[in-house]
Amino acid sequence: MSTSHSLGKRLQRSSVLVIASLCYLALAGCTPNNDNDWQGYVEGEYVYVASSQAGRLDHLSVQRGQQVASGGPLFMLESGDEIAARRQAQRQLNATQAQLADIQSGKRPQEQQVTRAQLAQARATATKAALQLSRDQIQFQAGGIAKQQLDDSRAAAETAAAQVRQWQSQLAVDRLPSRDAQIRAQQAQVAAAQAVLEQADWKLAQKTVTATRSGLVFDTMYREGEWVAAGNPVLRMLPPENVKIRFFVPETTLGRFKLNQAVTLGCDGCEAKVAAHISYISTESEYNPPIIYSNQSRAKLVYMIEARPAPADALKLHPGQPVEVRLP
Numbered sequence: 001m002s003t004s005h006s007l008g009k010r011l012q013r014s015s016v017l018v019i020a021s022l023c024y025l026a027l028a029g030c031t032p033n034n035d036n037d038w039q040g041y042v043e044g045e046y047v048y049v050a051s052s053q054a055g056r057l058d059h060l061s062v063q064r065g066q067q068v069a070s071g072g073p074l075f076m077l078e079s080g081d082e083i084a085a086r087r088q089a090q091r092q093l094n095a096t097q098a099q100l101a102d103i104q105s106g107k108r109p110q111e112q113q114v115t116r117a118q119l120a121q122a123r124a125t126a127t128k129a130a131l132q133l134s135r136d137q138i139q140f141q142a143g144g145i146a147k148q149q150l151d152d153s154r155a156a157a158e159t160a161a162a163q164v165r166q167w168q169s170q171l172a173v174d175r176l177p178s179r180d181a182q183i184r185a186q187q188a189q190v191a192a193a194q195a196v197l198e199q200a201d202w203k204l205a206q207k208t209v210t211a212t213r214s215g216l217v218f219d220t221m222y223r224e225g226e227w228v229a230a231g232n233p234v235l236r237m238l239p240p241e242n243v244k245i246r247f248f249v250p251e252t253t254l255g256r257f258k259l260n261q262a263v264t265l266g267c268d269g270c271e272a273k274v275a276a277h278i279s280y281i282s283t284e285s286e287y288n289p290p291i292i293y294s295n296q297s298r299a300k301l302v303y304m305i306e307a308r309p310a311p312a313d314a315l316k317l318h319p320g321q322p323v324e325v326r327l328p
Helices: 002-030 080-104 109-141 147-175 180-205 251-256
Strands: 037-044 047-050 055-060 073-077 208-210 215-220 233-238 243-250 262-266 274-281 301-309 322-326
Touching: 055 233, 073 233, 080 180, 109 147, 243 251, 243 322, 251 301, 262 301
Parallel strands: none
Antiparallel strands: 037 243, 037 322, 047 233, 055 073, 073 208, 215 233, 243 301, 262 274, 262 322, 274 301
């Protein structure tokens, strides 16, 4: 009997505790919330840094958690093949430029000198033939030689004079550059070799990667000595301008927000409030569970809003960190 009585008291005491707890929850649920504060979290839009070329990772200049300035070195891939290709392209360009200079300048001075010597010899022969013709004409008038001999002297003199004119023309040709079509063709060869060199320079530059923007090295994917395929990210960076805050507001308060509107952020460990501005307001609604639509569940419609702090203030925040968003 005493046992049943004590058991009943314990059950009665437990019922009282349960009822008290339910009343507390009911009172807490009826307590009005601050409709000027919303809970959110920090999110980062990461930049995946990679090279367009494949190669062994020879040097990683940064480590995870390091802040890097714009233009700072990030990593370097082995580049022996690219260096050799650039050297070959440079030599091909030098060869085509030399050929262009050669055809633009005519024959070399030594070759022109040979032509001048041939011209001098032809002039000497022509002078000798002209003298012989003059003597034979006098002899023929005196009846000393036959007409056939005079004709032979006249033909020799004309042949010698023609050879002089031939070598004079040859010397003039030697001084001329090549024809315009040949020069244009060689100029095109020079331009093609220059393009190959520029391509080789670009590929070589791709083996040394620097930061295009300042930011935090959030993670590294490779270690030195590992092979990196073309296009595979070696590290993941988070520029401060890519830090944003996401929070959700009910449909009833959505009209209080607009783009570029100022908000303040509060977080655990923040010495002061962080200023931000709204950068995006979703045009599509979402549901908190349950997701069955009805007039009663309409109050559970929420809209996502994103806000961005200034880059200097973004350094104080970390992805995944909970924050409190407040309208000023």
